[in-house]
Amino acid sequence: MRSRALLLTAFLVGVAASARPADAARLYVVDQEEDNVVVVDTDSDSVVERLSVPDGPAGVAVSEDGARLVTTHPESGLVAVTDLATGETVARLETEGQPFGVVVEPGGYALLVSDWARSVVARLPLNGGEDGAEVPVGKAPAGLVQDAARGRIFVANRESNDISVLNAADLRVIGRVETGAAPFGLALAPDGSRLYVANVQSADVTVIDAESLETVGTVPVGEMPYAVSVSPDGGDVLVTNQHGNSVTRIDAATLESEATIPVGEYPEGVVHATSSKAYVANWFSGELSVLDLAADREAGRIPVGTGPRNLAFAGRGRE
Template sequence: MRTHRPFRFGLAALLALSGALVAPTAGARDAPAGTTIEVGELPYGIAMTPDGRRAYVAVTGTGTVKVIDTRTLKPVAEFPVGPDSTDLAISPDGRRAYVVNDTLFSVNGALYVFDTATHGKTGSIGIGEVPISLAVSRDGRRVYVANVFSHSVSVIDTATGKRVREVTVDGGPVDVAVSPDGRRVYVADSGSGNADSVSVIDAATGQVVGRPGRLGSSTNGLALTPDGRQLYVTDRDGVVNVVDTRTGRTVGAPVPVGTEPTDVTVSADGRRAYVVNEQSNSVSVIDTRTRKVVDTLPTGTGPARIALTPDGRHAFVTLYGGQAVQVFRL
């Protein structure tokens, strides 16, 4: 880990270097489908509350989080979180919002904790350098943060509000996912050599216990199926790899999707995987049984992240290049 920072990149440059963002281009269709909700400059991370009634959006350009009512599709609240807040997650009980922030003039970033009822900050925890993604364990006891520049994953005990471990991985980690039983943590390593793969961390020991091998030129987003048996991994080559978490091997051939796929999520019933393609301005819909694309949703400029309502009826997509969130009825 570096002990000083001679200069500071802008957030967009950091995301581009990590493979999480590239310059958006025009979409294939003139009129993007779905309803758009204006939220402000450079929306990136998005998270849904467990009851599906609210969507929280990290708006990096304004240093705020916008809260959207998913029934009326209107912003109902906004609260400051600081500049360069890239991603966020909601606790399983819906009472806390965790926001990662690459704090200005600081070597390391911070994990901010907010009360979802009052939107007041209740905690600030030091983490690694340039945090870009995070995940909460299903029991809510741990938060895992992927730190690009420190090549590490910060492990947070939510009961004490303390960082309990820093796990070093290959390359620059850009995404993280936790198994349903909380025993394994999967990290997308984007870099060179062995780094273009996924590190598998034993949550109990903090040791890297597996790596399914090189998956492409630059791994990016991760999503587990609800049963935890398969891991969907996007790659900037324009494909999605499916990994059997029991064997650590890929299942079948890579699935071709759009250009520069970034984020991915799997529906609660496990039947569909949704892949955000930033350069094609689209979302590819994969049938998880056949591992084939069965639909493509056109988006506005620069789609970044996606979240589904728990009933699987709607998808919310942040448009980094469009200052909005786009909503699709599925």
């Protein structure tokens, strides 16, 4: 795949450390309608900054050192990199399709991006020079997650009703696993043991053993499940239900639905801050829901804009 880096400023992999305090925890919220990323302090649950990004952001990821924010822009074919020390967009990577899901690889030297329109996964180097690599996967790839310990990448193929399993070293397809209908969001357990797949059209979650690639269970959830998050202790799984205006909490040990928590209108992204606290992006109501998982309730809402969709969390170790 041809991929050109249009550098607005010099982009170095060793960019300065993030401007946030070293012990701060930050939530990054993509606002697709207002073309920005809203930064939320998760200690005070308040908006502390709004970062301007190119038009129509969709996917979002933060580098492991917390220094760079990456957003995908399907309508323009761009992948943008923001320096969190300055809040400036420092790189715009052009692609030939519709980039959606994104992962910053360990070390921060490259990105993995799912291309919805071209049905490929691409590796984009962050040096502004050489072309990257790509591999065909299933139709309409959406969510993706990297299993760094095994050197694998999992990709949800929405229109193929399966996931592709890639070897991270050379982007070679090493397996396909059937799921429910229209898989979209993915999450890997913190210990790497299981992969959880939200299936939009069959209203369930497929649970896959990440080592053997065998399906170990299917859990019914609400209507139109979109995104998945696993608690830092691995005990709970949260799934947003777009048409149910709710979040389902699954017990990871029993694979049973334990609670349905009402949230805002048309929930999409979800992420744990700790094992007892999580956030949900409510697209149509323009808010974040703050979840108290010890009580299985919505503890509050944070107004963030007109189109919050996806989330990324960065900060101190999550307890």
